[in-house]
Amino acid sequence: MAAVFNVVQVERVSGPWDVSSSSSSSSGSSSRTTVRLGLPSKGRMAEGTLNLLKDCHLSVCKPNPRQYVADITELQNLEVWFQRESDVVRKMLAGDIDLGIVGYDVVAEHGQDNEDLVVVHDQLGFGECHLGLGIPKYGIFENVSSVSDLAAMPQWTSSRPLRIVTGFTYLASRLLKAKGLEHIQLSTADGALEAAPAMGTADAILDLVSSGTTLRENNLKEIEGGTLIKSQGVLVASKRALLKRKGALDVTREMLERLEAHLRAKSQFLLTGNMRGESQEHVAELVLRHTRLSGLQGPTISPVYSLPDAGDGVKVQYYAVAICVHKRQLYDAVNELRKICGSGVLVSPLTYIFDEEPPRWRQLLATLQE
Numbered sequence: 316m317a318a319v320f321n322v323v324q325v326e327r328v329s330g331p332w333d334v335s336s337s338s339s340s341s342s343g344s345s346s347r348t349t350v351r352l353g354l355p356s357k358g359r360m361a362e363g364t365l366n367l368l369k370d371c372h373l374s375v376c377k378p379n380p381r382q383y384v385a386d387i388t389e390l391q392n393l394e395v396w397f398q399r400e401s402d403v404v405r406k407m408l409a410g411d412i413d414l415g416i417v418g419y420d421v422v423a424e425h426g427q428d429n430e431d432l433v434v435v436h437d438q439l440g441f442g443e444c445h446l447g448l449g450i451p452k453y454g455i456f457e458n459v460s461s462v463s464d465l466a467a468m469p470q471w472t473s474s475r476p477l478r479i480v481t482g483f484t485y486l487a488s489r490l491l492k493a494k495g496l497e498h499i500q501l502s503t504a505d506g507a508l509e510a511a512p513a514m515g516t517a518d519a520i521l522d523l524v525s526s527g528t529t530l531r532e533n534n535l536k537e538i539e540g541g542t543l544i545k546s547q548g549v550l551v552a553s554k555r556a557l558l559k560r561k562g563a564l565d566v567t568r569e570m571l572e573r574l575e576a577h578l579r580a581k582s583q584f585l586l587t588g589n590m591r592g593e594s595q596e597h598v599a600e601l602v603l604r605h606t607r608l609s610g611l612q613g614p615t616i617s618p619v620y621s622l623p624d625a626g627d628g629v630k631v632q633y634y635a636v637a638i639c640v641h642k643r644q645l646y647d648a649v650n651e652l653r654k655i656c657g658s659g660v661l662v663s664p665l666t667y668i669f670d671e672e673p674p675r676w677r678q679l680l681a682t683l684q685e
């Protein structure tokens with residue numbers, strides 16, 4: 316097991332990265348003319364990141380796991396660097412990377428509240444987990460079900476604090492006290508933290524949880540109030556880079572727009588069906604009054620022209636209705652269209668829904684002006 320910190324000491328000691336040195340760019344960063352995007356080189360977040368970018372038609376070519384530099388054809392003047400997630404954040408603070416996609420937990424722990432970091436998109440929809448306390452189900456913890464129960468246990472004193480093992484010492488030292496845990500002692504380890512209580516090397520753990528299987532398999536439980544942060548993949552940037560590096564803000568905007576538009580579209584299907592009706596207005600009325608289908612702004616309705624059996628000239632008997640529906644509502648939507656005599660319903664996936672300027676972009680510009 317690595318170093319043991321007393322909470323009070325941890326607060327005074329700099330983290331793995333001395334943030335105070337981050338205000339000066341590392342050598343060469345100011346003369347660099349390309350924009351750099353840092354992506355996870357391995358682990359859970361690597362695949363999710365590459366898949367999401369691919370779905371946004373921002374394909375990063377990574378033919379082998381040992382390739383650490385790449386580019387994205389669609390984004391000019393951009394270099395992609397594959398790094399461990401914590402290094403993406405550290406290098407961003409040092410001025411060596413401008414933008415990155417990593418788990419929010421890594422930004423919170425290794426960014427250490429540095430004001431240069433700005434989360435541009437906070438919900439990329441993969442890598443969901445939370446940082447939570449895990450305590451044994453057995454022994455003195457058997458009836459402990461909340462952080463307040465844990466804090467109220469007479470066992471923890473300044474000479475015998477609650478020993479918590481975690482890879483998140485910065486967040487632990489910042490957030491656990493605020494939850495009322497007075498007497499705690501932090502220690503760190505690189506992995507398999509869940510073994511520590513049974514080994515007797517810690518009383519509790521503070522680690523990432525997603526399915527909860529590892530906790531369960533090790534006879535540990537989560538408790539009410541024990542979640543410190545929720546996390547998922549985020550797009551993060553260096554404010555200095557966005558303000559000073561030529562092209563950084565343009566690349567960020569394009570990435571943000573594509574991500575927003577894709578993440579919005581991902582949950583939707585486009586339905587088109589033909590309906591008999593007297594006019595576009597009549598069909599619109601049927602759809603709007605007799606179904607719960609309204610699409611983004613409302614249904615799009617267009618005439619379907621056909622040649623009648625006898626006579627000349629084209630005739631309109633059908634109208635095509637196009638509507639976006641949530642994937643979960645697909646079957647209900649098809650039935651609703653059928654109810655008002657819709658037929659031949661085609662269903663297509665959507666790649667993007669570009670709306671007006673994304674609120675996250677406006678938010679970013681406001682943050683940059685602060």
Ligand SMILES: Nc1ncnc2c1ncn2[C@@H]1O[C@H](COP(=O)(O)OP(=O)(O)OP(=O)(O)O)[C@@H](O)[C@H]1O
Pocket residue numbers: 357358359360400417418419420421442443444505506523524525526546547
């Ligand atoms: N159940 C989970 N456990 C850990 N991380 C998760 C989980 N679910 C999502 N994540 C995300 O994945 C990131 C860690 O990924 P991973 O465990 O593959 O890398 P790592 O811990 O850095 O590598 P290693 O485990 O080899 O040291 C976390 O920072 C978090 O954002």
Ligand SMILES: O=P(O)(O)OC[C@H]1O[C@H](OP(=O)(O)OP(=O)(O)O)[C@H](O)[C@@H]1O
Pocket residue numbers: 505506507508509522523524525526527528529530
């Ligand atoms: O809630 P679960 O779905 O069970 O996931 C949680 C576990 O996954 C992670 O470990 P990882 O697999 O990264 O192994 P490591 O300890 O070697 O990093 C994390 O540190 C937990 O131990």
Ligand SMILES: [Mg+2]
Pocket residue numbers: 506
């Ligand atoms: Mg891990």
